[in-house]
Amino acid sequence: MCTTCGCGVDTDTVRVDGKLAPVRVDTEAVTVLEGLLADNDAQAARNRAHFDQHDVLAVNLMSSPGAGKTALLEATIQALGDELRIAVIEGDLETENDAARIRRHGVPAIQVTTGNACHLDADMVHEALHRLRLSDVDLLFVENVGNLVCPASFDLGQHRNVTLLSVPEGDDKPAKYPVIFRAADLVLLTKQDLAPVMPEFSGERAADAVRSLASTAPVHGVSVKTGDGLADWCAWLRAEYRAQQVRRRDGSTVRPRVQPDGARLHAAAGGARS
Amino acid sequence: MHELSVCYGLLSQVERVAREHAATGVTRILLQVGPLSGVEPRLLRRAWPVAAAGSVAASAILEIEAADIRVHCSRCDAESAATANRLLCSACGDYRTRVISGDELILKTLELETARVPRNTDAGQEHRRIHGAL
Known part of the structure; x- marks a missing residue:
């Protein structure tokens, strides 16, 4: 077919006199050197620009199911709700349960049900943003699908990643699931109230396992039941929100900790091409 | 098990590059996937035919370079x-x-099949007469 206008003239096989000409097929090697998730990354960059325009700090929460992401958000809303306007995008395979829990605290929550998808991607977050008034938001949490594997691979446009590890899960999870813990800007050891009955869990060993991933991310313990550690978590959020305001004045932005590696690799790959 | 999503991302890139080069087919795809990318090459290979079925890259050989x-x-x-x-x-x-x-997740090269408009045949000249030079 003609590639100029799609008129159906196959210039390789049909001659002016109507007879068939020999087919010539060439193979051509094309160097691409793009990240495999370039389309997702482009949408994530648009989401991030959208957050920046509205002076929103976007934080992505990742953990296994049941590590206490929603409970942490409920406690965070109670602690910071008067100071910062909070909104939440909830990712789950099914149900509106988590969004309903958040809405009870008077905070807008958009539930994204992913069906069978094991992670949120930038498009899903983009669609959720259509249902949220970002001009009324200072701090947006994205509560990712409970999963210690897949969410780490998809940039959503967030500024920071927080990975939760609950005491009952065991202190070796960062060694077992290195990719998602390496992506964290902050690691929260949740359900500290269970530590007395689970002496096999050592916060120190968990922190060592995070350090072994060459991570400089702070590791904080927290319990929403007792309130222990909530002050540190809120202080981290306040500092990040202030840093986001400074970046907005400078016209700059920030990606989660692990992302610059990818950007650098692309640059290196581009350099190798020339 | 997000490898299928990754394959769909790869497919849309492959299709874009194939379109840009007016390719009629894709014969070989070379990726570089590091252990820290969070993507498992074995699962990627298994998911790829599902994503690529019916596309310009349906019969392409998928090669994955470890890092x-x-x-x-x-x-x-x-x-x-x-x-x-x-x-x-x-x-x-x-x-x-x-x-x-070790954290690479990169599409390195594609081998494309391109059907060139013959320059020295009547058909080529007729095509250029109708559409102008390509």
């Missing part, structure tokens, strides 16, 4: 091999290292 994990130490400047859950400097043991290889 070793290497880190650079910002304390002692040494470069060393590392493993996914132990990215410490093997020379001085410090954790302030930077991954310099």
Whole structure:
């Protein structure tokens, strides 16, 4: 077919006199050197620009199911709700349960049900943003699908990643699931109230396992039941929100900790091409 | 099990490059996938035919180049091999290292089939007469 206008003239096989000409097929090697998730990354960059325009700090929460992401958000809303306007995008395979829990605290929550998808991607977050008034938001949490594997691979446009590890899960999870813990800007050891009955869990060993991933991310313990550690978590959020305001004045932005590696690799790959 | 999503991302890139080059088919796809990318090459290979079915790349051979994990130490400047859950400097043991290889998730090269408009045939000349030079 003609590639100029799609008129159906196959210039390789049909001659002016109507007879068939020999087919010539060439193979051509094309160097691409793009990240495999370039389309997702482009949408994530648009989401991030959208957050920046509205002076929103976007934080992505990742953990296994049941590590206490929603409970942490409920406690965070109670602690910071008067100071910062909070909104939440909830990712789950099914149900509106988590969004309903958040809405009870008077905070807008958009539930994204992913069906069978094991992670949120930038498009899903983009669609959720259509249902949220970002001009009324200072701090947006994205509560990712409970999963210690897949969410780490998809940039959503967030500024920071927080990975939760609950005491009952065991202190070796960062060694077992290195990719998602390496992506964290902050690691929260949740359900500290269970530590007395689970002496096999050592916060120190968990922190060592995070350090072994060459991570400089702070590791904080927290319990929403007792309130222990909530002050540190809120202080981290306040500092990040202030840093986001400074970046907005400078016209700059920030990606989660692990992302610059990818950007650098692309640059290196581009350099190798020339 | 997000490899299928990754395959759909790859497919849309492959289709875009194929379109840009007016390719009629894709014969070979070369990826580089590091252990720290969070993507499993074996699962990627298995998911690819599902994503590529019926596309311009349906019969393409998918080749995946592994990448070793290497880190650079910002304390002692040494470069060393590392493993996914132990990215410490093997020379001085410090954790302030930077991954310099092993987190790649890159589409490196594509081999495309292109049907060229013959320059020296009547058909080529007729085509150019109708549409102008390509």
